[in-house]
Amino acid sequence: MVLTIDVGNTRIKAAVFEGSTILENFVFEKEELEKEIKKILKKFQNCSDLVVASVGNIEKQSFLAFEKQLAIHFLTHEDAFPFINKYATPKTLGIDRMVLAAGATLQFPKQNRLVIDAGTCITYDFIDESDQYLGGAISPGLRLRYEALHNYTARLPLLSLEAPESYIGNATAQSIHSGVVNGFVYEIDGFIDEYRANFPNFIIILTGGDADFLAKRLKNTIFANSNFLLESLNQTFQYKINND
Numbered sequence: 001m002v003l004t005i006d007v008g009n010t011r012i013k014a015a016v017f018e019g020s021t022i023l024e025n026f027v028f029e030k031e032e033l034e035k036e037i038k039k040i041l042k043k044f045q046n047c048s049d050l051v052v053a054s055v056g057n058i059e060k061q062s063f064l065a066f067e068k069q070l071a072i073h074f075l076t077h078e079d080a081f082p083f084i085n086k087y088a089t090p091k092t093l094g095i096d097r098m099v100l101a102a103g104a105t106l107q108f109p110k111q112n113r114l115v116i117d118a119g120t121c122i123t124y125d126f127i128d129e130s131d132q133y134l135g136g137a138i139s140p141g142l143r144l145r146y147e148a149l150h151n152y153t154a155r156l157p158l159l160s161l162e163a164p165e166s167y168i169g170n171a172t173a174q175s176i177h178s179g180v181v182n183g184f185v186y187e188i189d190g191f192i193d194e195y196r197a198n199f200p201n202f203i204i205i206l207t208g209g210d211a212d213f214l215a216k217r218l219k220n221t222i223f224a225n226s227n228f229l230l231e232s233l234n235q236t237f238q239y240k241i242n243n244d
């Protein structure tokens, strides 16, 4: 069994895998990391490996306490990845984006792939049919947009996510919901249209904390898979074992 952990900028997501099947999912806060891992390992005593991708402020040291129980694999840029990295600054590329690109490359061989991860930030990652990772885009995620409007203005309240009734907001709250949610949806549809104009065929993978909310609002039909990063972590680990 393999315990995969994705440390994002908002939350930590984890899953226990038996082969390619998820046995259980977990979501928790940074402060609960050690306690939660202990609980998971108590329940799944056959876990032999722990695989981590962290873009948050949690480093390898946080996992060393578990070294006696299982092998720790804290993924870095030095690990083996199944694509050719064409990013001009490969060392600054988020390890979460590398893992997503690895999962897309392994799960959908020999085709153009666009991965959209709607988390703290929205990240777009494109891997072409020759398995070249070209890059993509980074923009503020849904919750970050609500927070930014509040934090950087004097008069805008902090609202929580609500589906706008119309694109014409008829009051402050409705204007914010329209700007944030519709802006988010139009941005993603706009990016997809741009990729479509340049690449006749490609598949789209949508994941992240806002994926389900988003999927039903896009003009483009896309199926969300909230577990794509954790599945990709498991696959990246299998790839690493076979290629080290």
Ligand SMILES: Nc1ncnc2c1ncn2[C@@H]1O[C@H](COP(=O)(O)OP(=O)(O)O)[C@@H](O)[C@H]1O
Pocket (backbone or CB within 6 Å): 007, 008, 009, 010, 011, 012, 118, 119, 120, 121, 141, 142, 143, 144, 161, 208, 209, 210
């Ligand atoms: N319980 C929750 N706590 C925080 N964010 C949540 C929650 N449920 C859904 N979300 C949404 O998930 C997004 C963060 O996604 P997530 O994939 O967890 O981010 P990250 O991987 O960057 O930590 C936020 O924009 C927010 O709208």
Ligand SMILES: CC(C)(COP(=O)(O)O)[C@@H](O)C(=O)NCCC(=O)O
Pocket (backbone or CB within 6 Å): 008, 009, 010, 055, 092, 093, 094, 095, 096, 097, 117, 119, 120, 121, 122, 123, 138
């Ligand atoms: C863009 C990100 C902040 C996204 O983080 P997330 O939304 O998954 O928490 C992360 O992938 C990162 O820190 N990237 C480094 C810059 C880059 O990828 O070019």
Ligand SMILES: [K+]
Pocket (backbone or CB within 6 Å): 117, 118, 119, 120, 121, 122, 123, 208
């Ligand atoms: K993201």
